[in-house]
Amino acid sequence: MSDISMRVNAGRLAGLKGRTVRLPCKVLRLADDTALVEASDGGQVEVQRKNVDVTATYIEVVGSVVNATSIKALTAIPLDSEGEIDMKLVNDTIELSFESRFDKVFPRYTDSI
Amino acid sequence: MSQLSSGICRRLNEAPQEEIEQLASGHTVQLLSVKKVSPTTNTTTPTDRYRIIISDGVHFIQAMLATQLNDLVTAGEINKNTVVVIDRLACNFVQDKRLIIVLDLHVVSRDEEKIGAPTAPPAVQEVTAPADAQAAPSFVASPAASSSTVQAKQQQTRTGPSTGPSGRSGKSVYPIEGLSPYQNNWTIKARVTQKSDIRTWSNQRGEGKLFNVTLMDETGEIRATAFNTVVDDLYDKFEEGKVYYISKARVNLAKKKFSNIQNDYELSLEKNTEVEECLETTGVPMMKYSFVPLSSLEELQKDHTCDVIGIVKEVGPIGEITSKASNKTIPKRDLTIVDKSQYSVRLTLWGKQAEQFTTDDLPVVAFKGVKVGDFGGRSLSMVSTSIMSIAPDIEEAHLLRGWYDGIGSGESFQSHSSALSGASFGGFNRNEMRHLSDVKESQLGMSDKPEVFCCRATIAHIKSENISYPACPTQDCNKKVVDVGDGWKCEKCDKTFERPEYRYIMSMAVADWSAQAWFQGFNEAGLVVFGKTADEVHEIKENNEAEYNALMAQSTGVTFNFSCRAKQDTYNDQTRVRYGISKIIPLDYHEEAKCLVELLKSSWAQ
Numbered sequence: 001m002s003d004i005s006m007r008v009n010a011g012r013l014a015g016l017k018g019r020t021v022r023l024p025c026k027v028l029r030l031a032d033d034t035a036l037v038e039a040s041d042g043g044q045v046e047v048q049r050k051n052v053d054v055t056a057t058y059i060e061v062v063g064s065v066v067n068a069t070s071i072k073a074l075t076a077i078p079l080d081s082e083g084e085i086d087m088k089l090v091n092d093t094i095e096l097s098f099e100s101r102f103d104k105v106f107p108r109y110t111d112s113i
Numbered sequence: 114m115s116q117l118s119s120g121i122c123r124r125l126n127e128a129p130q131e132e133i134e135q136l137a138s139g140h141t142v143q144l145l146s147v148k149k150v151s152p153t154t155n156t157t158t159p160t161d162r163y164r165i166i167i168s169d170g171v172h173f174i175q176a177m178l179a180t181q182l183n184d185l186v187t188a189g190e191i192n193k194n195t196v197v198v199i200d201r202l203a204c205n206f207v208q209d210k211r212l213i214i215v216l217d218l219h220v221v222s223r224d225e226e227k228i229g230a231p232t233a234p235p236a237v238q239e240v241t242a243p244a245d246a247q248a249a250p251s252f253v254a255s256p257a258a259s260s261s262t263v264q265a266k267q268q269q270t271r272t273g274p275s276t277g278p279s280g281r282s283g284k285s286v287y288p289i290e291g292l293s294p295y296q297n298n299w300t301i302k303a304r305v306t307q308k309s310d311i312r313t314w315s316n317q318r319g320e321g322k323l324f325n326v327t328l329m330d331e332t333g334e335i336r337a338t339a340f341n342t343v344v345d346d347l348y349d350k351f352e353e354g355k356v357y358y359i360s361k362a363r364v365n366l367a368k369k370k371f372s373n374i375q376n377d378y379e380l381s382l383e384k385n386t387e388v389e390e391c392l393e394t395t396g397v398p399m400m401k402y403s404f405v406p407l408s409s410l411e412e413l414q415k416d417h418t419c420d421v422i423g424i425v426k427e428v429g430p431i432g433e434i435t436s437k438a439s440n441k442t443i444p445k446r447d448l449t450i451v452d453k454s455q456y457s458v459r460l461t462l463w464g465k466q467a468e469q470f471t472t473d474d475l476p477v478v479a480f481k482g483v484k485v486g487d488f489g490g491r492s493l494s495m496v497s498t499s500i501m502s503i504a505p506d507i508e509e510a511h512l513l514r515g516w517y518d519g520i521g522s523g524e525s526f527q528s529h530s531s532a533l534s535g536a537s538f539g540g541f542n543r544n545e546m547r548h549l550s551d552v553k554e555s556q557l558g559m560s561d562k563p564e565v566f567c568c569r570a571t572i573a574h575i576k577s578e579n580i581s582y583p584a585c586p587t588q589d590c591n592k593k594v595v596d597v598g599d600g601w602k603c604e605k606c607d608k609t610f611e612r613p614e615y616r617y618i619m620s621m622a623v624a625d626w627s628a629q630a631w632f633q634g635f636n637e638a639g640l641v642v643f644g645k646t647a648d649e650v651h652e653i654k655e656n657n658e659a660e661y662n663a664l665m666a667q668s669t670g671v672t673f674n675f676s677c678r679a680k681q682d683t684y685n686d687q688t689r690v691r692y693g694i695s696k697i698i699p700l701d702y703h704e705e706a707k708c709l710v711e712l713l714k715s716s717w718a719q
Contacts, residue, residue, distance in 0.1 A: 086703055092710045101719075 004107045005062060007094050010043020014068035019109060023061045023071060024079060024090050027054060037061065040091035049073040056080040117141050117196070117228055122172040125204075125213055126234045141221060142167040143196045143228050147178070147186055165215065167199075170229030176202075176213035185220075196221045196228075290332035292364050292378055300360040302391055303328035303335075306481075307500045308353045310465075311344055326351050327374060327500075328359070336372045337362060337380035350388050362386040373418040373482050373496075402481055404509055408454035410491045421493065422479040422509050423450035424517045426457065431467055444468050450478065453516050460493040466501065475517070477510040478503050550627035558679025558690040565695065566679065570623035570630075571672040572642065577665045579620075580654070581639070581647040583613030591616055591636075615647035623675070632677060634694045641697045642668050674698040 005020040013021070023045065025037035035047040035054055046069060047061055056078035063073040079085060097106045118140035145166040163178040163186050178186065185191045200217035287299040307327040314320060325338040337359070339347050351357070363381040372379065382388075402420045405413065413419055429447035436443055446467035451457040460483065462470055481500040486492045495501065504510065546567045547555075557564045584591045585603035594601035600609035617639025621632050636647065643650055643664065654661045676696035682689055712718060 086707075089703070089706055089710065092714075093706075096710065096713055 004109055006106065006109065007060075007097065008039075009041040009091055009094050010039035010045050010069070011041050012094075012098070013045065013065050013071065016065050016109070017067060018065060020062065020064050020074070021071070023063070024058070024085075024087075024094075025061060026058050026085075026087065027056075030054060038087075040087040040094060044069070046070045047073050047076075049076065052076050058085045117143055117168070117170040119169045119171045119229075122167065122169040122174045122231070123234045126172070126174050126211075138200055138202075139198060140169070141196060141198050142169050143194060143225070144168075144191060145173055145193065145227065145231070147192055147195075149186075150177075167213075167215075168227075168229070168231040171231055172234040173231040174213065174234060176215055179203075179214055179216045182215065182218065185218075190220055190223075191218075192223070194225050194227055195223045196225055286358075288332035289328065289330045289335050289376075292335065292380075294364045294366075294378065297361070297364070300358055301328070301330060302356060302358050303330040304356045305351050305353050306334070308351055309497050311348060312497075324348055325372075328357075328380075333376060334374050335376045335378065335380060336367065336374045337382050339382035343382050343384060343386070346384075347382055347386070347388060350390075356391045356393075358387075358389045358391050360387050402479060402507070402509070404479075406454035407450070407452045407456035407458050410456070410458060410485060410493075413485045413491075415485055415487045417485045418482045418496070418499075419485060420479070420481045421450070421452070421458075421460075421483060422477065422505075422513060423452040423458075424475050424513060425449070425478055426451050426475060428470065446470055448478075451517075452513060458491060458493055459488075460495070462495050462501075466495060476504045477513045477517075479505045479507070479510060548627040549623070549625050549630050552679070552692075553628055553630065556690070558681055558692070561681065563678050563680040565677065567674070567676050568625065569672065569674050569700075570625040572621050572669050573624045573629060574622040575642070575665055575669060576620040576622075577661070579618065581615040581617050581619075581651055584616040586610055586612075586614040615651045617643075617647045617650075630692055632675065632692045632694050634697065638694045638697045641673070641699060642671070672700055674700060 005022050006016075007022045007024060008016065009023070013023075023037070023039055025039045025045065027035055027037050028044070029036040033048065033050050035049055037045050037047055037059075039045055047063070048066070048070065049061075052073045052075055054076050058079040060077040060079055061071060061073050062075050062077070063071045066072050096102065121140040121142065145168050146164075148164050150162045150164045161183060162180065163183065165176050165178050166173050167176055182191075191197060197218045197220050199215055200219060202216055203214045205212045205214060285300070286302045289301055289303060292299065292301065305326050306329045309325050311322050311324045313322045321341045322344050323338055323340045324344055325336055328335050328337055359380075359382075361383075363383060364378050365381055367374070367377055367379040402422070404422045405419045407421060407423060410419075410421075425448050427449035429449075431444050431446050433442045434445050435441070443463055444467045446462045448460045448462065448470075449457055450460055460480065479502050480493070480495070481502075482496065483493045483499045484496050486494055546569060549568060549570060552566055552568065557566055583594050583596075583601060585594050585606055585608075587603065587606050587608070590603065590606055592603055592605045594603045594610065594613045597609065600611055601613045602609045616636040617634065618636075619634040619639055619642070621634060621642075622629055623632050624630075634642065639647055639650075645653075645664075650661075650664065653664060674697070675694055676698075678693045678695050679690055680693065682691045
C-alpha cells in the first residue's frame with residue numbers, strides 16, 4: 001500500500017474501500033473498542049479502534065476504509081482548538097482538494113494497492 | 114400529400130399581436146416561394162434575407178425567414194413548395210403593417226406539388242397597434258422587441274401618424290432610451306423619481322445655483338439639470354412622483370462624475386424647455402430597483418452605488434457633523450438595516466432626511482442609489498441622488514415583512530461593521546490586498562499624495578536598537594520628552610514629568626512570497642506585535658538583555674494583515690518612500706480560510 005492518505009468525508013468513503021484515509025470528525029459516542037463519529041459532511045461513521053486512544057472531541061482518524069460507513073483506525077490525532085471547529089470549512093476544503101484543477105497540489109492515490 | 118393547417122394564414126393575418134406568438138407553433142404550411150431579398154439601405158447587416166410566401170392551402174401570406182434559418186435555404190433544405198411545420202414565429206408591427214417572421218421550423222416534405230389553390234386573404238383593417246419604438250424597420254427579428262413591454266397606446270413610431278390618446282396634437286412621445294444630441298425635435302413623457310435640493314456653488318469662475326431631477330420612463334432613466342435662472346422657473350414645476358411631458362431641452366453627454374444614472378446622455382433644462390404636467394400616468398413605471406442582498410455588500414467596491422431593501426432595526430439619534438470643506442454643520446442620522454441574507458449594515462442619512470426620519474415601528478425601507486463606503490468594514494450612505502421609500506408597495510418589501518415578522522426578528526445578524534478591533538477601522542480590505550513586489554513596482558507613494566494599501570506579510574526582522582522613545586504622558590500629545598536632569602520635559606506642553614510614557618517607534622522588515630519591505634510601526638503596532646506596553650519592553654531592555662532578545666525572536670516570524678500608508682520622505686537629500694503601518698491585525702485563521710475557500714470557488718480561480 002502506498003503511503004498516501006487523503007482527507008475525506010463520509011460521502012467519499014464508499015469510493016475508497018481498502019485505502020488509508022484521514023477523516024476529520026467530531027466524536028459523538030465513545031465505546032470500548034469503537035466510536036461513533038460525525039464527519040465534515042454530516043455523515044456518521046463507525047470507527048473500529050482497538051488500541052487507539054481518543055482524547056478530544058474533534059479528531060482526525062487515520063485508518064483504512066472498511067466500507068462506506070466504517071473505518072478501521074490506525075491512529076487518532078486530536079484537533080481541538082478552543083472548542084468548536086468549523087466543519088463546513090473543513091468540508092469545503094476536502095471537496096476542493098479532490099478537484100482536478102488541484103491535481104498537482106495534493107498527492108493522489110495511485111491505482112496500485 | 115401533406116395535410117396543411119388550413120385557416121392558419123387567415124388567422125395570422127388578422128389576429129392581434131398578443132395572440133400571434135401562441136398561434137403559429139405546430140402548424141403545417143407550404144412555402145410557395147423562397148426569394149432572396151437584397152438588403153435595404155436601412156439595415157446595417159450585409160446578411161441575406163429571404164422572403165417566403167406561406168400557404169395553408171386556402172390563403173397565402175408573406176413572411177420573412179429569420180436569419181438563423183438562412184442555412185436551410187443555402188443548403189437546399191427549404192425551397193419552393195416545401196412543406197414545413199412552423200415551430201416559432203414572431204410578428205413585428207412596422208408602420209401599421211404587420212410583418213411575420215418565421216423563427217424556427219422543421220421540414221416535413223419536399224418536392225410536393227402546390228397544395229390547394231391559395232388566394233390572398235381578405236383585407237383586414239389594420240388597427241394602429243403598438244409599434245416598436247425604433248423607427249427603422251429592423252429585420253433582425255427578436256420576439257422580445259416585437260412583443261415589447263410597451264404599455265398599450267403609449268409608444269408610437271416617430272414617422273407614423275400620431276393618434277396619441279394623450280390629446281397632445283402633433284407630438285409623438287419619444288423613448289428616453291432614444292434620446293441623443295443629434296435629434297432635438299422630441300418629447301418625452303417621464304416620471305420624476307428624484308428631485309434634488311437647490312444647491313449653490315461658488316468657485317474661481319463665479320457662482321450659481323442648480324438643481325437636478327431624475328426622469329424615468331419604461332425605456333430608461335436620464336438626469337436633467339437646470340442652472341441659475343432656469344432654476345427659478347422650473348424648480349417648483351417639478352414634483353417628485355409626478356409625470357411630465359418634457360421637450361426642447363438640450364441633450365448633452367453625461368458627466369458621469371456627478372451622477373450614477375445609467376445613461377450616456379443627460380438633459381440640460383433651458384429657458385425654452387417646455388415642461389407640462391401629464392395627468393395620464395399609465396405606462397410610466399414606478400421605481401425600478403435591483404436590490405443587492407446585504408451579505409454581498411463586501412463584493413461591491415467602495416464608492417459604488419447600489420439599491421438595497423431591508424428592515425430598519427435601529428434608528429440612531431440625530432448627530433451633527435461639521436463639514437471641513439464648507440464649515441457648515443450638517444445633521445446626520447445612522448440607521449441599522451437588516452435583510453434576509455442575515456446581514457446588518459449601517460446606513461447614514463443626511464440633512465433634511467435625517468431630521469425628518471421618524472418611525473415607531475420597524476418599517477421596510479427601500480433605498481436606491483446609496484453609496485457603498487468602507488467605514489467599519491462596509492457602510493452605506495445616502496447621496497444627493499439616492500431615493501428612500503418607506504414601506505414601498507413592491508413584492509420584495511412584502512417578502513421582507515413576512516420574513517421578519519416570521520423568523521427575522523429573532524435572528525442574529527452578521528454585521529458589516531467589522532468587529533475586529535472595536536474602534537473605527539483603517540479599512541482593511543481583503544479584496545484589495547496587494548503583495549509587496551506589486552506595491553514596490555507600482556511605486557505607491559512616489560507621487561506627492563500618500564496612498565494606502567493592504568497586504569499580508571510576515572515579520573522577518575525587527576530593528577531592536579530603537580524600539581521606543583520617551584513620550585509626553587499627556588493625552589494625545591506624543592511629543593518626545595527630553596531628560597533635563599530631575600525630570601522629563603515636554604516642549605509642546607511645557608510641562609515636566611517624573612517619568613515619561615514610552616511609545617513604540619519601530620522599523621520592521623516584513624516579507625511575503627514576493628518581496629520584502631521596511632514598514633514603520635507606531636505605538637498601536639508595537640502593542641500588537643509584542644503584546645506588551647512600550648514601558649514594559651523598555652524595562653526588559655534595560656534590565657535583562659537575554660529576555661529582550663528572546664522577546665524579539667519570538668515576535669519575528671509572525672504573520673499579520675497590514676493596512677499601510679505609503680508616503681514620500683526626503684531625508685538628507687534622499688527621497689524615499691516610507692511605508693507606515695496604519696493598522697496591524699493578527700490573523701484570524703478561520704476568517705482567512707473562509708475567504709480563501711470563497712476565492713477558490715470564485716471565477717478568478719477557475
